[in-house]
Amino acid sequence: MLESKIINLTVRDVRFPTSLEQHGSDAMHTDPDYSVAYVVLETDSAAALRGYGLTFTVGRGTEIVVCAVKALSTLVVGKTLKEIVSDFRGFYRLLSSDGQMRWIGPEKGVIQLATAAILNAVWDLWARVEGKPLWKLLVDMDPAKLVSCIDFRYITDALTEQEALDILVKAKAGQKSREEQMLKEGYPAYTTSCAWLGYTDQQLTQLCSEALAQGWTKFKVKVGADLLDDIRRCSLIRKLIGPNNTLMIDANQRWDVHEAITWVTKLAEFQPLWIEEPTCPDDILGHASISKALAPLGIGVATGEQCHNRVMFKQFLQASALQFVQIDSCRVGSVNENLAIILMAAKFNVPVCPHAGGVGLCELVQHLILFDYISVSASLKNRMCEYVDHLHEHFKSPTIIRNAHYIPPKDPGYSCEMLEESLQKHQYPQGEVWRAIEQQGKQ
Numbered sequence: 001m002l003e004s005k006i007i008n009l010t011v012r013d014v015r016f017p018t019s020l021e022q023h024g025s026d027a028m029h030t031d032p033d034y035s036v037a038y039v040v041l042e043t044d045s046a047a048a049l050r051g052y053g054l055t056f057t058v059g060r061g062t063e064i065v066v067c068a069v070k071a072l073s074t075l076v077v078g079k080t081l082k083e084i085v086s087d088f089r090g091f092y093r094l095l096s097s098d099g100q101m102r103w104i105g106p107e108k109g110v111i112q113l114a115t116a117a118i119l120n121a122v123w124d125l126w127a128r129v130e131g132k133p134l135w136k137l138l139v140d141m142d143p144a145k146l147v148s149c150i151d152f153r154y155i156t157d158a159l160t161e162q163e164a165l166d167i168l169v170k171a172k173a174g175q176k177s178r179e180e181q182m183l184k185e186g187y188p189a190y191t192t193s194c195a196w197l198g199y200t201d202q203q204l205t206q207l208c209s210e211a212l213a214q215g216w217t218k219f220k221v222k223v224g225a226d227l228l229d230d231i232r233r234c235s236l237i238r239k240l241i242g243p244n245n246t247l248m249i250d251a252n253q254r255w256d257v258h259e260a261i262t263w264v265t266k267l268a269e270f271q272p273l274w275i276e277e278p279t280c281p282d283d284i285l286g287h288a289s290i291s292k293a294l295a296p297l298g299i300g301v302a303t304g305e306q307c308h309n310r311v312m313f314k315q316f317l318q319a320s321a322l323q324f325v326q327i328d329s330c331r332v333g334s335v336n337e338n339l340a341i342i343l344m345a346a347k348f349n350v351p352v353c354p355h356a357g358g359v360g361l362c363e364l365v366q367h368l369i370l371f372d373y374i375s376v377s378a379s380l381k382n383r384m385c386e387y388v389d390h391l392h393e394h395f396k397s398p399t400i401i402r403n404a405h406y407i408p409p410k411d412p413g414y415s416c417e418m419l420e421e422s423l424q425k426h427q428y429p430q431g432e433v434w435r436a437i438e439q440q441g442k443q
Ligand SMILES: C[C@H](O)[C@@H](O)CC(=O)C(=O)O
Pocket: 023, 024, 025, 026, 029, 032, 058, 192, 250, 252, 305, 355, 356, 357, 386
């Protein structure tokens, strides 16, 4: 089935009105409507095999990502899966470095989100053809083949192809038992669902108490808009979860560098493990200053959900500007680029703690973090994957969480196929959910 040719690409703008209840709100994104540009690759295979992919957005602007996907589609349609995966590095380069389209990137912004959506669909298709969930496709893949999927351009000063290969070969030891461990216990997760910025203290208390009862031990709280609110909310959560559970805080880029240091120092009494996105996501040296200032307080810096490519991650690592690498399945160039980031993190000995949530981000990134543990890092120290309890019901193979752990998916593919009924209802602006909202606005 590798011979199957991709004969069509469709892309849809699908939005969920999460802002109505303040789900997903933070200090910078006060009214997110969790959304996706949803891609389907159709093939000429007898079994009418399809690949499903998506990239995540927070509402307005999704139509621009849809346009970018359409612009890139001519580079994909007409290719066989075999042509693509036998030189995946070359195909990645074709998509990310097209001689004309790279001007509107390169490898950043809308065009990078569109690249992610398309490549996620290609990886989904490949995993389906092999009859495996994506994490298993990666875990079973020969290290040389894995490395051949990565574009090392601009990162060889931090990680060479040979070094990447050596890391993967070394991690072969114990791989089988780690895979069995994951199938039995799952991968540790933390929750962000209890403490979005727009939630009331009452909601926060109720959701946090419920989460504790369900076995959650690690909690992330949104901060950054108002210091007194932050002190009150962090104090409330710390009291609820007790001294031994883990707290993280996330400012979503709200502060300048000095402001970040002062503000977080005032929250240090609540003992957060990390401050996430304290300042502009492009300010590597700013993050390095914050890291240095907060290290004596035992607080690390985490970032990555808006870090747009492997070159940025390389510099964050080289500058000791982060202590937690937050890969994102839809921000960078799909699995190909995330492989590079995971391997660089391993070389620099910095834990990977993925960003997830949104629509489909948990479904996707669970595959990457399972691969990281089984085939690269071989460690769970200071490692956990974000989980957010929204919108999973719209997926054909939703994430399974047991006792605050991600249970490895078993269905073939990359877990991002959505239910047709959900797509139709939420398609923007013509789906019934959006027509009803428009009607209410007119009344
Ligand atoms: C706008 C998103 O909900 C964002 O707040 C998510 C995020 O920062 C996280 O999950 O971390």
